[in-house]
Amino acid sequence: MPAAFLKWQVLILFLLGFSDITFGQNDTSYYESYTSQITGRFYFSQKYTSLIIDHENDQLDLKYRPNTTLNMGVGASYDWFTLNLAYGFGFLNQDEEKGKTNYLDLQAHLYGQKLNLDLFGEFYKGFYLSQKGKAVNDDSYYQRPDLKVTELGASVQYIFNDEKISFKAASIQTQRQKKSAGSLLIGAELYFGIVKSDSSIFPSLVFADSLRLNQANFI
DSSP: OOHHHHTEEEEEEEOOHHHHHHTOOOOTTTEEEOTTSOEEEEEEEOOOOOEEEOOSSGGGOEEEEEOOOOEEEEEEEETTEEEEEEEOOGGGOOOGGGOOOEEEEEEEEEEOSSEEEEEEEEEEEEEEESSTTTTSSSSSOOEEEEEEEEEEEEEEEEETTTTTOOHHHHHTOSEEEOSOOOOOEEEEEEEEEEEEOSSOSSOTTTSOTTOOOOEEEEO
16 A cells, blocks of 8 residues: 555544434533534644553563654534545654554544444554664664554443533534533443564563564454
């Protein structure tokens, strides 16, 4: 996949507009809806999925991070549909000493009045240790271009006090929260992932050669 394409981020949000009708009206003294108008935005964003391995000795913790781009973008929302487009321009990203990361980070967010649903598909290759000078013989970053992390997941939340609190106000700005409010939430999350590398995930300069692991699954 071309590197230039990987700098683009496209985020589409399908909003559960029918739920506003199904579950009734909100208290307009707490939040107001602007779904019949176009809401625009200019923003910066940076996506990343890190691999953190905790050790009983804090000095042996491993914090692998991808060298993802800081993206500048624009977006707009109208009624139930939102589209955001962002690009990682070169003048915003000059961290070549951290190596190269190829990634595709997919997200879909469905926000209704009573129900929120988030879907994730994350595919990353190329990481570095965030602790500069660790696992190397100089003051540089330890790089792992062969390290891959794949994660798939979903999250769902039910909002009890939907008449007074709006998640759309914070996330896509098609509503405005006029007064503070809170709500009890009930929901569930499920994530599955695979970590793979060509050689041991544990650097030989930090761990003994006998500690070898080049694949791990988690749920």
